[in-house]
Amino acid sequence: FLVINDLISVQAVAASNIAMSIMCISFLPAHSFGIAAATLIGQKLGERRPQEAEQYGWFCLGPGMIIMGIAGLVFILFGRELMRLYINDPRVIALGAKALLLVGLVEVFDAIGVIFSRGLQGAGLTRYVMHAEIAVNWLIFLPMAYILGIVFELGVVGTWSAMIAYILVFAVLMFRKFLSNDWKTFHIQSL
Numbered sequence: 007f008l009v010i011n012d013l014i015s016v017q018a019v020a021a022s023n024i025a026m027s028i029m030c031i032s033f034l035p036a037h038s039f040g041i042a043a044a045t046l047i048g049q050k051l052g053e054r055r056p057q058e059a060e061q062y063g064w065f066c067l068g069p070g071m072i073i074m075g076i077a078g079l080v081f082i083l084f085g086r087e088l089m090r091l092y093i094n095d096p097r098v099i100a101l102g103a104k105a106l107l108l109v110g111l112v113e114v115f116d117a118i119g120v121i122f123s124r125g126l127q128g129a130g131l132t133r134y135v136m137h138a139e140i141a142v143n144w145l146i147f148l149p150m151a152y153i154l155g156i157v158f159e160l161g162v163v164g165t166w167s168a169m170i171a172y173i174l175v176f177a178v179l180m181f182r183k184f185l186s187n188d189w190k191t192f193h194i195q196s197l
Contacts, residue, residue: 010151011165018162021101024092025166028102029109032077036117039070040124048128056190063125063184070117078113081106105166112170115177122180129189138179147172 008026012019043066050059081088085106089099109116123135147168154164183189 007148007151007165007169010148010155011162013156014161014165017095017097017101018165020093020095021089021098021162022105022165024089024098025102025105025109027092028081028088028106032074032081032113033116033120035073035077036070036120037124039066039117040121042066043121043125044128046128047125048130051129051190059129059190060187063122066125067118067121070121071114074113074117078110081110081113085110101162105162105169108163108166108170109173112173116173119173119177119180122184123176126180126183126189130192131183131189134183135180138176138183142172142176142179146175 008019008022011022043063046062046066047059050056050062085103086099088106089102093099093102123139127135150171151165151168154160154167155162156164158164160167
């Protein structure tokens, strides 16, 4: 992703690098709730209590979505100010603020993808999550970032639009799998 942004300009890669650093801060609560979901879901499935496992998944999702939604609002409203904490180049600040605006719009969906993917891993569906992550990254995110950012010359807006697509598609895949309920009966097989 950063290599593609580097093909656009030095400012684009700098802005994207900083925006990614800022964005990573917002991942921390989602990862925390995701780890909690993985632990609680795994524990309840081990106790043969699948309904409680599902309830814990939803319980962990709620506060994660709220916190990441607030982070998204901060990105949308204060993107320039956040960028200024890292750099004083007006071009980089403007590009980074655009990236943060775009990603701020989908932070709630990012919570869904992160928390439910961890919860599904706790249920033993590590291969499903891995295959989904690989497919979305290599078949959608990176090709789309290159096509929008480089081929269509949309620059940072194009590459970060691909990030939005990645977040949304991954969230849909994890949400649908969690709703399917087939994870409640998945059994880990020993080698």
